[in-house]
Amino acid sequence: MHSKALAPEYQGALTKMSVNSSLTDVLAEGVRHLREAELSGSPQEVARCGLAVAEAHRRLGNVAEADRAWKASYRSARSAGDLGAMAWALWSGGTLARQRGELRLAFRLLGLAADMGKRGGDIVARGYSLAGLAETGRIQGDYRTVAALHEQLLAEARARGEARHTVWALEGIAQIHRNTGSLDTALAMFEEAAELAGNADDRRGRAWALRGMADIISLRDDPERALALLAEAELTCREMNLSSALAYNHKMRANVLFRAHRYEEARGMYEEALAEFRAMTEPRGQALARLGLVKSLARLGRDRSETAADLHELRRTLDRIGLLNARDMVDKAYAELGVAPVDGDTDGES
Numbered sequence: 001m002h003s004k005a006l007a008p009e010y011q012g013a014l015t016k017m018s019v020n021s022s023l024t025d026v027l028a029e030g031v032r033h034l035r036e037a038e039l040s041g042s043p044q045e046v047a048r049c050g051l052a053v054a055e056a057h058r059r060l061g062n063v064a065e066a067d068r069a070w071k072a073s074y075r076s077a078r079s080a081g082d083l084g085a086m087a088w089a090l091w092s093g094g095t096l097a098r099q100r101g102e103l104r105l106a107f108r109l110l111g112l113a114a115d116m117g118k119r120g121g122d123i124v125a126r127g128y129s130l131a132g133l134a135e136t137g138r139i140q141g142d143y144r145t146v147a148a149l150h151e152q153l154l155a156e157a158r159a160r161g162e163a164r165h166t167v168w169a170l171e172g173i174a175q176i177h178r179n180t181g182s183l184d185t186a187l188a189m190f191e192e193a194a195e196l197a198g199n200a201d202d203r204r205g206r207a208w209a210l211r212g213m214a215d216i217i218s219l220r221d222d223p224e225r226a227l228a229l230l231a232e233a234e235l236t237c238r239e240m241n242l243s244s245a246l247a248y249n250h251k252m253r254a255n256v257l258f259r260a261h262r263y264e265e266a267r268g269m270y271e272e273a274l275a276e277f278r279a280m281t282e283p284r285g286q287a288l289a290r291l292g293l294v295k296s297l298a299r300l301g302r303d304r305s306e307t308a309a310d311l312h313e314l315r316r317t318l319d320r321i322g323l324l325n326a327r328d329m330v331d332k333a334y335a336e337l338g339v340a341p342v343d344g345d346t347d348g349e350s
Helices: 023-040 043-060 063-080 083-099 103-120 123-140 143-160 163-179 183-199 203-219 223-239 243-259 263-279 283-299 304-321 326-337
Strands: none
Touching: 023 043, 043 063, 043 083, 043 243, 063 083, 083 103, 083 123, 103 123, 123 143, 123 163, 143 163, 163 183, 163 203, 183 203, 203 223, 203 243, 223 243, 243 263, 243 283, 263 283, 283 304, 283 326, 304 326
């Protein structure tokens, strides 16, 4: 039996904030309570309220503000000697680093957060930090290393009845199955995640699950159903001001349109997603949207040499971010578009 979804990152005076609260509301309340905590002279409360401020800024795409907020939260937690609050601040910083494409920094901060959560006896902070490590590895493409950790975290979340973390783990494992070709298994897990998120009133988790379902359904040549699922998810993203989720929703919409050979529509949607990723300084999203844009332009008759040059640059960008499957992604694009690689793209360089 799973409980209703909770938001443990909203702490201190913000514990009553819902997981479905608009991020602008979370930010406003966080800033208000943070000022009150600063006036009261309680570093522990400053740390806890500052965490909500950091997370609201991060999810809204305010990267510089999020960076300042999590570091300030960590300093306050350290001055209070609160290991749990320190773990949460490090988790926020590590999650921000992953969002910015700084995967090495993300691994380091999330590892520190997991250790700090264990030392401080905060099992939720430790669980979220381990989940962050698993997600970072999955995004990087290191499926073999992180698949077992995903399964472990899913079992722990089910045992504790934590709906939100169960949904997260199901979606992560589903994505691994999708990327390794087990589409039936992936779809079933995304569907389970969507149903569980709906029952637990986890609107954010359901929006991500619908995106995963749409991806696989479009691969099975049902673009209209896929677009309908994305439209449903987009409503949630807009109502909750989920900037990153909305950008990835738009990129997936572009993917669906591209697969349906609607290249002009896909081009416009990739451009929209690219602008959204740029606004929040999310390099991984930018690179993936650019890849889709390059492919769309190629299908619309762009010069092959320009396409090859862009693919060469994208390979270097994806390698620099640290995505292990970057070479495969670009190689598939070369083959799909019938474009010859730029010299050096097939010589085994890393």
